[in-house]
Amino acid sequence: MPPGDGLFLLNVYVALASPLVGSAAAAAAARLATGRPWGLSPSTCAACGRRLGLLEFVPVVSWLVQRGKCRGCGWAISPAYPVIELAAVGIAAWAWLATPDYMFVATCVFGWLLLALSAIDFRTFRLPDVLNATLLVCGLLTAQLFYPDRMLEQLAGAALGFGGLLAVEFTYRFLRKRDGLGRGDSKLLGAIGAWIGPAGIAPCVFVGASAAILFVLISTRIRKRPLTGDMAIPFGPFLAAGGWLVWVTGSAQV
Numbered sequence: 078m079p080p081g082d083g084l085f086l087l088n089v090y091v092a093l094a095s096p097l098v099g100s101a102a103a104a105a106a107a108r109l110a111t112g113r114p115w116g117l118s119p120s121t122c123a124a125c126g127r128r129l130g131l132l133e134f135v136p137v138v139s140w141l142v143q144r145g146k147c148r149g150c151g152w153a154i155s156p157a158y159p160v161i162e163l164a165a166v167g168i169a170a171w172a173w174l175a176t177p178d179y180m181f182v183a184t185c186v187f188g189w190l191l192l193a194l195s196a197i198d199f200r201t202f203r204l205p206d207v208l209n210a211t212l213l214v215c216g217l218l219t220a221q222l223f224y225p226d227r228m229l230e231q232l233a234g235a236a237l238g239f240g241g242l243l244a245v246e247f248t249y250r251f252l253r254k255r256d257g258l259g260r261g262d263s264k265l266l267g268a269i270g271a272w273i274g275p276a277g278i279a280p281c282v283f284v285g286a287s288a289a290i291l292f293v294l295i296s297t298r299i300r301k302r303p304l305t306g307d308m309a310i311p312f313g314p315f316l317a318a319g320g321w322l323v324w325v326t327g328s329a330q331v
């Protein structure tokens with residue numbers, strides 16, 4: 078088989094896997110939020126313990142077929158499931174359009190790890206170390222495979238991302254005498270830095286902070302609550318969005 082066909086098939090397999098990856102991310106977020114272990118265990122309804130049927134493992138379709146409820150006990154299944162599954166498909170589609178050849182696979186891995194981290198942070202205000210570390214290692218592997226001469230630069234990106242937010246965290250604590258930023262956010266930006274390099278850190282933080290401010294303004298407007306300084310929002314999803322945009326619009330075009 079000519080290499081072009083092999084590459085095409087690989088890309089098709091990766092694209093087909095996307096809704097399953099979304100399911101896994103949604104399940105991990107739900108399990109962490111309810112304090113259950115997040116490894117792969119036989120999936121059961123969280124409310125009645127009924128084992129799920131085969132059709133109920135098909136992403137998006139299962140939620141539609143069950144009309145968002147467990148067929149055993151009627152417990153409402155979170156719409157986060159189909160939303161995250163569709164987001165994983167969207168990431169694959171965007172990666173397909175934005176990045177060439179084998180970079181498509183790397184871009185999917187980057188996007189899906191960011192999606193999983195965002196889903197978990199959104200529900201639990203935590204960014205698991207194991208996922209941040211996986212993101213970092215995959216970023217360095219991608220650099221090694223696609224542009225090994227820039228490895229030092231990518232390491233500098235990781236150091237700048239981690240160190241930069243760590244400095245913000247300490248400064249905030251010193252000035253305001255309370256925590257404003259989680260350590261997980263620094264680790265996440267460090268891992269993203271391994272992908273986008275030192276030049277991508279500032280645009281990533283700019284996009285992330287702007288999106289976070291917009292989110293706060295819109296959500297206080299919707300909930301009709303006054304804007305206060307101690308409103309807690311997870312920063313991870315916004316950093317992830319910034320890192321993704323920098324990647325697909327620049328860093329991946331090597």
Ligand SMILES: [Zn+2]
Nearest residue numbers: 122125147150
């Ligand atoms: Zn049930």
